Amino acid sequence: MSKKEALTRAAAELLWERGYTGTSPAMILERAHAGQGSMYHHFSGKAELAAAAMEHMSDQLRSRTEDALAGEESAVARVHAFLDLERDPLAGCRMGRLAQDYEIVADDGLRVTTADFFTWLGDRLSAVLAEGVRAGEFRPDTDPDVMASLIMATVQGGYVLARAHQDPAAFRRAVAGAKQVVASLVVSSGQG
């Protein structure tokens, strides 16, 4: 693994654990077993390294998410698969946590990475839900965009609650609610 890659990985880990403001170049260098020169050779500074790390994380998340949302099963099954993805509630969402960081939001170059991720995720969820509506699986009055927002927000909010309580159950409870809601949209169930 090149030093550049080691730096990117170390930065990604630390951004996840401590956020942008809470991560110093020194920490990254130590974890990557690299000297300062390496970092400032490959990257113009902390912000550019963070941007690379964020792209890395975003790619990971997209591929994991796509694994759940693609496939041949029903739309309900795929949305549930998304909600059931293995997550670490106490660690938080790699993208969501960064969106709470003042310096990330202040630097448009960094913020846009998180915004693009959530735009992509919202579009994907919305598309799957819309498919489900077209297939007659979901009630016809289902609003895919609003439901996609609700699902994303529930997951993100679940992380917040779990961290506050230091209890993964808080996350699971919120996600359970989202699953109930999705299930209640299904036409064939006795709810419609």
Place this chain on the structure above:
Amino acid sequence: MSKKEALTRAAAELLWERGYTGTSPAMILERAHAGQGSMYHHFSGKAELAAAAMEHMSDQLRSRTEDALAGEESAVARVHAFLDLERDPLAGCRMGRLAQDYEIVADDGLRVTTADFFTWLGDRLSAVLAEGVRAGEFRPDTDPDVMASLIMATVQGGYVLARAHQDPAAFRRAVAGAKQVVASLVVSSGQG
């Protein structure tokens, strides 16, 4: 206003804007027009001042929330009133954002303030929902705890999405989803 109060207020503002890690004593002193000695006279350090500021914010939020959740209207109306409370989506939730901060979570004394707030909020929402179920307003199979979690998570997640996109509409869309869900639990509407 005493310097102690000025310091607490300034700290509360800055914690909201920049988080715990991103707020330095120097910033607080400047905003409070206080000298360093004042701060270390009234508080043992940054953590204790932050704790006081967080209590202050928690009290504010509880009173605003209670205004919405109390009252004589129906349970649906009160939950909707809670969801419709005036908020600043781009600023984020005073408590929720801090729960994302590494140093807050690492310091149990600080974290517990956020945990207590969300415990209280969850209990209040759950109680209102349970009332609604008992009154025959909500479907009898409604799970008040899970729905309370879902509502809290949606609001918290809405903040995350709004900050990522730098667009309050993202928050409103998530909350609109929550309101639809609450409405769908109502027995008398044509949905049951």
Place this chain on the structure above:
DNA sequence: CTCATTGTACCTACCACTCGTTACATAACC
């Protein structure tokens, strides 16, 4: 030899904090 890569030394600014000090109010003594 050359040039991308990496490490060391150094720099300025800021962080969180300690400490000695002054300002001012009330209380106690003669």
Place this chain on the structure above:
DNA sequence: GGTTATGTAACGAGTGGTAGGTACAATGAG
């Protein structure tokens, strides 16, 4: 009444350490 204790509030200089970065020399593959 005057003046000396006592306690609280407020101030800012100074401290050791770290943040984020620059300058430059050493290394090593082609």
